[in-house]
Amino acid sequence: MIGDSRWGIRLAHAILILGIVVVAFPLYYVFIASTHAGPDIVRPPMPLTPGGHLVENYRAAFFEGAANLGGVPVWRLLFNTAVMALGIAVGKIVISITSAYAIVFFRFPGRMVFFWIIFVTLMLPVEVRILPTYKVMVDLNLIDTYTGLILPLIASATATLLFRQFFLTIPGELVEAARIDGAGPFRFFKDILLPLSRSNIAALFVILFIYGWTQYLWPLLMTNRAEMNTIVIALRKMVSFVDHGTPWHIVMATCVLAILPPVLVVVLMQRAFVRGLVETEK
């Protein structure tokens, strides 16, 4: 900013570094804990420098964690979580973009009725309707299936609203021009709308992927069989032991494995994510 002295800049750096320390510390701490032996972790204060058990703990988390996770290997849990997160992200983007397209670029009888039918669900998260939805899942025999994990979480209108808001900003001349060129609704969608929506789609993908990856209550209820658990659920089950001391070193290593994939998605897709986020939600 204008008129900022060198001291002002230094102060800014200091505050940012402090902020990063606060924000990143819990994650750093987990990583450190995952490199120590079990007993060292539970005897406070825990050392704040890496210990010598990194390879050992991660090997245990990958190959021996099975007994703690109901006999299911970690890769299976990560796979389940990935399927769920990807399913939700892709599914929700696909159904939202098509329905937003219909609502903005077409006029048809019942349009406003459908509009409201969809948008009433806007802010209603699955947590609120959890018990009845659960009952529906039981009736539909969807317990312990990927479909059951994914579909109910797609049923909300947030993404549809974002696409609608974005589509409304597209100038009418563009549609006009496309029609004069003889482009039908499919061509317009494919050649004009999709490319324009790219950064929005990217941002939504990141948001929804993380939303799916971090789900807790729904998969907790939806999965009975250990092999259908997500990594977050399995992790919580590891620490909820009542008559058994928690193997904290393995928990921490598993924790790092559970956190890493979504962090990578955010960091790697950062640019598109930030741009899309700011464009759509503002």
Next chain:
Amino acid sequence: MKFRGIPAVISAVAALSAASPAFAVTEISWWHAMAGANNDVVETLAREFNASQSEYRVLPSYKGTYPETLNAGIAAFRAKQPPHVMQVFDVGTGVMMGATGAVKPVAEVLTLGGETFDKSKYLSGITAYYSTPEGVMLSFPYNSSSPILYYNKDHFAKAGLDPEQPPQTWPEVFEAARQIKASGAANCGLTSTWLTWIGLENFSAWNNLQYGTEENGLASTDFQLTFNSPLHVQHFQNLADLAKEEVFRYGGRTSEAKALLISGECSILTESSGGLGDVVNSGMNYGLGSLPYYPEAEGAPQNTIPGGASLWVFAGHSDAEYKGVAEFFKFLSSVEIQSRLHQVSGYLPVTLEAYEATRASGFYEKNPGRETPILQMMGKAPTPNSKGVRAVNLPQLRDIQNEEFERMLAGQQTAQQALDNAATRGNAALQEALGK
């Protein structure tokens, strides 16, 4: 197109993962809540049973914590796909007993399997807890435990107490705890897991005090909670006072306080005998004693009531499958298995024969204190106050009690208020649960 492809892929994957091989052998599903080392025990038992014969195969699967397992079972029943056998924790007993038509009494299952169910072979305190008022055993006790006293011998020595003489009564415990704190041997003298199960349910039975009318709910589901007697109040006021002096430390609603003993933060702990494994594994210098009592209580010490979990059999399966379940239970109650479970886990043996065999082997001489939970439970014939506690909504009653205890320990109310509130709120919740 993308859109049509995805659900198809998803359902294909789901179909693949749902497919399970089920052919010649009859499969018996066993849902349980045993994590960690206890999960290994479950897996080993299933493996041994499956290897011992070729007709049936037991498939154990871990369903999370006790409440999660119970919920999963209920949901599965409603979806008409219940497991054969499900492990249900002690407080779920009332819930399961209320579900006439959903469960098949174990006594019946055993009869179907050609076994005659002989009650006298089992430890009476345990079977009584899992039987109807008429004496029909409904579920099979898998892991039963009873609360005992654990203490840190090093702390006792440091505080000038005799490490070989655990305190016997609550006044002695409180004195020892204060001395430990004052001497600086530890930051906290006393803690306890499960203030509900140990502090209220077992406290009542052990001191021969009434927890509720109708034999604490065993004689009838419709009963009144009466655990706010003067001695109850006195005990909890003592705890509240000690908490204020920071001699007593609250660890949490379930077994969390065990960590306080293991980490050396606290010196004396009342906890389930089932927690022994962790204490042993920690390598600390521990001692064991009986659950303390109040000398002024008439008839104390009476007997403790079991905790832990039992195996329930769901209704709606075929007779062939029930025969398999009966075979499995027969296997579980064999002397060899029961003695082993008792000796490695700290849980109580279910049959008298297993207890005798363990005693004959000299195990108790080598491991002093390990007989304590059994003696506590078998020492005296139970009175109406000490047969057990049963309510259709016991989990909820315990929730209410915990809330009131926490407010008391935080200094927001007296023991009298806490117990009065817990009784009043509990009675209202019970009536509501009964549909009144």
Next chain:
Amino acid sequence: MSGRVVFPNKLLPYLLLAPQLAITAVFFYWPASQALKQSMQREDPFGLRTTFVGFANFRRVLADPNYLNSVQVTAVFSLATAFLALALALPLAVMAEKVVRGKGLYRTLLIWPYAVAPAIAGMLWLFLFNPAMGTFSYLLRANGVAWDPLLKDGQAMGLVVAAAAWKQISYNFLFFVAGLQAIPRSLIEAAAIDGASGPKRFRTIVFPLLAPTTFFLLVVNTVYAFFDTFGVIHAVTQGGPGKATETLVYKVYNDGFVNLQLGSSAAQSVILMGVVILLTAIQFRYVERRVHYG
């Protein structure tokens, strides 16, 4: 909206809407109707006996002091979380705008907690502050702080608020940065020429211009605290001590799935749905206006 150029097509729009409508019907409207039905019933957990009780469950819920307590807890928790998350993110965003060197690195390091699951975040915080083994509780106690979130309502609330807000800082940071970038430099330059000091420029120009962003974030954060923090509470306090951290959503879960009171839990779901739909309608009017005039 009437002046928009559109495609003249009769069938296509219905086809485009069909997937979303189908999913909404099956996973929203059907459960909602089930909730309505169940909220007027009394049922045992196994579904063996069901009786119709009219509005008895609603009356019971609304008369229950615990429910009102839960409303209060939810309000305190949501506002505290939103406020803390905003108050921490704003200075970071302002500072990030100032610096030139290391901007990208700072941003990367500040946004990654966004990817951590609330349930895991709660666990981490519990791990740090757990009275039995947490390093921080050890340090607090060593410095004479009577740290005991298992019994002290305020500390328990503080812990869940901190864990929930921590996770939200990244998100708010990004929006504040975007909001700051949208402020015309000329305005700030003019103020600087007029001799306004840095803090004064922030107070009189930057902050007011950030108001729409702040308001938007306030809404988003409150909604987040309302619903997405179940995992934090479940992991850290399970609603305790007493009922000091039992939020409305946690109560729906606890009454339904732990205490097995299906009717009461369903009634609570229905009430929550009503409230949320109302909030949506209000929010929608606001969003609509912004699109038209903003």
